[in-house]
Amino acid sequence: MLPRFDAMETNPLTKALEIWSLETLLNTSIALGLVAFGLMLVQRYLQSLREEFSLRVSIEVWNLAIGVAVDVILAFIVLGGFLVLNPDTMADMRMAIPFVPVATILFAIALIVRLFYGGHRALTRGFIKSLWLMLFANVINILGYSIGYALSEKSCIPLKCLIVKR
Numbered sequence: 001m002l003p004r005f006d007a008m009e010t011n012p013l014t015k016a017l018e019i020w021s022l023e024t025l026l027n028t029s030i031a032l033g034l035v036a037f038g039l040m041l042v043q044r045y046l047q048s049l050r051e052e053f054s055l056r057v058s059i060e061v062w063n064l065a066i067g068v069a070v071d072v073i074l075a076f077i078v079l080g081g082f083l084v085l086n087p088d089t090m091a092d093m094r095m096a097i098p099f100v101p102v103a104t105i106l107f108a109i110a111l112i113v114r115l116f117y118g119g120h121r122a123l124t125r126g127f128i129k130s131l132w133l134m135l136f137a138n139v140i141n142i143l144g145y146s147i148g149y150a151l152s153e154k155s156c157i158p159l160k161c162l163i164v165k166r
Contacts, residue, residue: 019092022084026093026100029080030141033107036073037134039066043122067120074111074134078104099144106137 039046046066053059081104084090090097110133113119119126 015092018089022089023093025080026084027145029077030145032073033077033103033134033138033141036070036077037131037138039070039073040127040131040134043127047122071111071114074107074114078108078111081107099140099147103137103141103144106133106140110134110137 043066047063050059050062053062081100084093085101085104090100110119110130113126113130113133117126117129118124119130121127
């Protein structure tokens with residue numbers, strides 16, 4: 001028979017699964033941030049490929065696909081980041097606290113600029129602003145990921161591992 005848990009108690013397996021799921025979501029959103037930034041960098045190249053299409057419908061579908069792909073990825077990053085921003089969740093996870101929330105906010109601002117301030121057309125003012133915001137968010141995410149995992153209690157960095165408690 002399985003042990004019963006009260007409403008106030010948390011099953012350790014459930015808590016571990018929650019932390020694992022949210023860490024996986026956070027790591028995926030960091031990787032997708034780099035993908036979205038890469039898609040923004042090659043936007044002019046993707047737009048030049050439409051000259052190869054002969055049908056008007058294929059040109060419209062291509063324009064829609066390259067415009068919406070970055071927006072969908074950014075929306076996933078922002079929603080995933082907001083799921084992780086719960087203080088209870090941040091206390092349980094291995095993450096650098098100031099970095100991930102700041103990067104999430106920068107990705108959200110980049111998404112707003114892309115959607116509402118003309119950030120879909122290459123080399124416009126909104127496009128350049130959203131590109132810079134995504135660059136800063138990715139740098140902050142990479143720094144936070146590196147520092148968060150390197151300095152967590154569960155990991156072993158070289159200086160910390162050399163010190164032996166006697």
